[in-house]
Amino acid sequence: MIGGVDIVIPTGADRRNAMVVSLRLIKRIWPDAVVEDADSDSGDKTAIGGGALIPEMMTDAFVYQNSEMALKWDELGAEPELADTMIHILVRNEEVTVVVDDPELESAQKFISGMRSALRMNIFAMATPHRGAAA
Amino acid sequence: MEIFQIRVALYESAEDNKLYVTNRIMMRIMQQFHYTNDKAYKAISSQLTWMFKASQPPRPRVHPFGAYFTDLSIETPNLAKKLRVPKSKIEYFFAFEDIGDLASIEGGRGEHIFYSPDDYQVVKNRQGPHGERIHAVMEKEQ
Numbered sequence: 001m002i003g004g005v006d007i008v009i010p011t012g013a014d015r016r017n018a019m020v021v022s023l024r025l026i027k028r029i030w031p032d033a034v035v036e037d038a039d040s041d042s043g044d045k046t047a048i049g050g051g052a053l054i055p056e057m058m059t060d061a062f063v064y065q066n067s068e069m070a071l072k073w074d075e076l077g078a079e080p081e082l083a084d085t086m087i088h089i090l091v092r093n094e095e096v097t098v099v100v101d102d103p104e105l106e107s108a109q110k111f112i113s114g115m116r117s118a119l120r121m122n123i124f125a126m127a128t129p130h131r132g133a134a135a
Numbered sequence: 136m137e138i139f140q141i142r143v144a145l146y147e148s149a150e151d152n153k154l155y156v157t158n159r160i161m162m163r164i165m166q167q168f169h170y171t172n173d174k175a176y177k178a179i180s181s182q183l184t185w186m187f188k189a190s191q192p193p194r195p196r197v198h199p200f201g202a203y204f205t206d207l208s209i210e211t212p213n214l215a216k217k218l219r220v221p222k223s224k225i226e227y228f229f230a231f232e233d234i235g236d237l238a239s240i241e242g243g244r245g246e247h248i249f250y251s252p253d254d255y256q257v258v259k260n261r262q263g264p265h266g267e268r269i270h271a272v273m274e275k276e277q
Contacts, residue, residue: 001170001203002192002250004219006242041212060243062216077215077222088219090243097243099219102195 003078004088004099007112011096011119015059018091018119022098023048023063025114026087029107032066038088045070061089065107084108166233167204167249170218170268176227180265185229185257201250204237210272218248228271230263 011018026033027048034045038060045067046054064070069085076082084107088099096119100108169187171179179185187202207214209230215222237249264271 001205001220001224002198002218002240002248005195005197006240006244008242036213038213038217060217062213073216075222077225078219079221086216088216092243095243099242099244101219104195 007098009096015091018096021118022089026063030065034064034067036062059091063087166206169204169229170225187255189254201252202255203250205248207247209268228268229265231257232261
C-alpha cells in the first residue's frame with residue numbers, strides 16, 4: 001500500500017522558497033510541466049511559469065511531465081506505464097521530500113541532484129540587510 | 136445543565152440515532168486505514184481477527200518490509216497519488232483504532248504513512264468500518 005521512493009533533502013530555505021526552487025528546477029527538465037496542489041480536491045493543474053501564481057500556502061504538490069500525463073494520473077493513479085512522469089514534492093521545516101518512482105531514472109536523477117545543490121547552498125535563506133543599517 | 140440536557144436527549148433518542156452517534160464517535164477514534172484491492176479485501180475481511188500481511192513494497196526496494204497503513208481517511212483528495220499506488224489498490228478499506236504502535240516512514244510522507252515490520256493483527260474490538268471506499272464516501276456525504 002505504498003509506492004515510490006522518498007528522498008529527503010535538508011534545506012535552510014523557507015517553505016515558500018523551497019517550493020519555488022523545486023518548481024523552477026522541474027521546469028528545466030520538463031518544459032511543459034504542470035503543477036497541482038496535492039491537498040486540493042479541485043483537480044486544477046497550473047502551468048509552471050508564464051505569470052501563473054503558485055498558491056501561497058501550497059506545501060504539497062504533484063508536478064506532472066505535461067497536462068496529458070496529469071490526466072492519466074487522475075484516471076489511473078500510479079500505474080507502471082506512468083513511471084517517471086510525476087514528482088511529488090512536500091516542503092517542511094528545514095527539509096524537502098521528493099517522491100519519485102525510481103531515483104535511478106534520468107529525469108529523477110537530474111532533478112534530485114539539482115535540488116540538492118540549490119537547497120544546500122541556502123541562498124534563499126540568507127537575510128537581506130536593510131538599507132541604512134549600521135555597518 | 137446544557138450538557139446534561141444534550142446527553143439526556145441523546146440517550147432518549149431512537150435506536151437509529153444512538154447507532155449513528157456511536158458510529159460517529161467510532162469514526163473519530165479510528166485513526167488508521169489500510170487500503171487494498173478486491174481480492175485482498177475479501178481475504179482479510181473473512182477473518183474474525185484482521186491480519187495484514189507484511190510484504191516488500193514494490194521495486195525499487197527502498198521502503199522497509201512491512202504492513203503499511205495511513206491515517207489519511209477515505210475521502211482524502213488525491214489519495215492514490217499520495218500513497219503512489221494504482222487506483223485499483225484503494226478500492227477497498229479497513230479502518231481501525233490506532234494504538235500508537237506503528238512506525239512512520241522517513242520524510243514528509245511519514246506524517247501520514249506508517250508501517251509494522253511484521254504481520255499486523257487487529258482484533259475485533261479495535262475494528263471499525265470497512266468495505267468499498269467509494270460507497271463509504273458517498274454514505275458519509277449524505
